[in-house]
Amino acid sequence: MEKILQLKGGRDKAVRQMHPWIFSGAVESVQGDPQIGETVRVVSASGEGLGWAGYSPHSQIRARMWTWDPDQAVNEAFIHERIRRAVEMRRFWVPAQVSDAVRLVHAESDGLPGLVVDRYADWLVVQFLTAGAEYWRETILDALRSLTGLSQIYERSDVEARRLEGLPGRTGLLSGSGEPGPVRIQEHGLQFDVDVKSGQKTGFYLDQRDNRRLVGEITAGCQVLNCFSYTGGFTLYALRGGAESVLSVDSSAEALEQGAAHVRLNGLDPNRAEWLAGDVFQVLRKFRDQGRSFNRIILDPPKFAQTAAQAQRAARGYKDINLLAFKLLRPGGILVTFSCSGGVTAELFQKIVAGAALDAGVEARIVRTLTQAPDHPVAMHFPEGAYLKGLVCQV
Numbered sequence: 262m263e264k265i266l267q268l269k270g271g272r273d274k275a276v277r278q279m280h281p282w283i284f285s286g287a288v289e290s291v292q293g294d295p296q297i298g299e300t301v302r303v304v305s306a307s308g309e310g311l312g313w314a315g316y317s318p319h320s321q322i323r324a325r326m327w328t329w330d331p332d333q334a335v336n337e338a339f340i341h342e343r344i345r346r347a348v349e350m351r352r353f354w355v356p357a358q359v360s361d362a363v364r365l366v367h368a369e370s371d372g373l374p375g376l377v378v379d380r381y382a383d384w385l386v387v388q389f390l391t392a393g394a395e396y397w398r399e400t401i402l403d404a405l406r407s408l409t410g411l412s413q414i415y416e417r418s419d420v421e422a423r424r425l426e427g428l429p430g431r432t433g434l435l436s437g438s439g440e441p442g443p444v445r446i447q448e449h450g451l452q453f454d455v456d457v458k459s460g461q462k463t464g465f466y467l468d469q470r471d472n473r474r475l476v477g478e479i480t481a482g483c484q485v486l487n488c489f490s491y492t493g494g495f496t497l498y499a500l501r502g503g504a505e506s507v508l509s510v511d512s513s514a515e516a517l518e519q520g521a522a523h524v525r526l527n528g529l530d531p532n533r534a535e536w537l538a539g540d541v542f543q544v545l546r547k548f549r550d551q552g553r554s555f556n557r558i559i560l561d562p563p564k565f566a567q568t569a570a571q572a573q574r575a576a577r578g579y580k581d582i583n584l585l586a587f588k589l590l591r592p593g594g595i596l597v598t599f600s601c602s603g604g605v606t607a608e609l610f611q612k613i614v615a616g617a618a619l620d621a622g623v624e625a626r627i628v629r630t631l632t633q634a635p636d637h638p639v640a641m642h643f644p645e646g647a648y649l650k651g652l653v654c655q656v
């Protein structure tokens with residue numbers, strides 16, 4: 262029996278507009294008893310074929326579209342072709358001289374919902390985030406091996422999203438010989454050792470690649486405060502760019518240690534780098550009370566909001582740190598501030614930062630708006646894919 266997901270009357274608009282998500286509330290019925298992750302034919306209330314989707318029986322997002330072409334077969338050749346297209350695009354946008362660490366597959370935005378693949382030098386790190394992606398696991402791994410020529414693959418499906426899909430978390434070696442140690446990568450000529458086994462995300466924040474370079478171009482002679490530094494990404498670029506000093510703050514002492522190691526690895530001056538383990542919210546308050554000031558401040562916090570519903574709480578967090586940062590900036594100073602919360606739109610983020618400047622009593626202007634690197638594209642009909650927003654503000 263054919264596996265069919267039928268939409269309710271009047272609930273087919275999003276699918277027709279090529280949005281990949283079908284929410285449970287839009288589903289009239291599911292026929293043919295599809296198993297978790299299986300491909301279902303999506304039809305309108307009147308039975309018109311609208312395409313094919315991966316079935317997620319446990320998630321509020323009940324199915325994710327693989328294709329909007331009712332005549333397209335979702336099979337091994339289809340998966341292979343989608344991955345080929347994604348990998349090919351990165352060769353152009355992130356050539357080897359720029360970096361050997363690149364996101365090869367960016368889920369929905371590459372037409373592969375739930376699949377994330379990051380390349381770190383000779384390693385591939387994969388995340389199967391949805392039932393549909395999990396269903397095609399072996400096909401995906403075969404395609405990756407044949408399209409990249411790489412055989413060492415590590416899994417980092419240790420994410421909350423899997424729980425919502427009714428899938429267990431899963432990590433470990435999938436292919437190749439021997440567990441990965443630190444993987445040395447280069448990015449714009451700087452070297453980093455990436456912990457793909459237990460580092461944050463898949464080990465490194467690839468989406469900030471181009472924004473890190475920008476910071477390297479505006480920090481010569483400056484006293485820099487890098488908040489939420491992780492393993493020193495922005496710090497390294499600022500030091501190479503001639504910063505007088507860089508103070509990096511993160512709650513993870515381990516990440517800071519790695520940051521200090523990165524300074525040595527790149528032959529940069531360790532005396533110009535200071536590392537402070539702590540909560541940025543508290544550190545900024547303390548610095549304000551002490552009357553400290555900086556020429557450049559970077560704020561790259563973790564996600565404060567997963568969803569639009571949590572945006573309110575997130576807004577308070579962003580307002581707080583941006584307000585404090587504006588107070589710590591010297592005249593002529595520059596704040597480089599980010600939000601990677603999906604639920605916070607670019608428009609809302611700019612409003613929050615404007616409110617922070619107002620309350621801090623500074624007159625500021627936006628000189629650049631920033632976004633995620635091109636190996637994190639945004640599918641035209643999936644605005645949710647645009648999650649990273651940045652503002653460069655000068656006072």
Ligand code: SAH
Pocket residue numbers: 461465466469473489490491492493494495510511512513516539540541542561562563
């Ligand atoms: N800018 C980094 C990535 C930052 S990721 C880069 O380019 O690589 C966010 C970081 O914030 C993580 O390292 C996490 O450990 C840290 N973090 C989360 N909450 C924090 C808090 N309240 N105070 C300080 N650091 C925090």
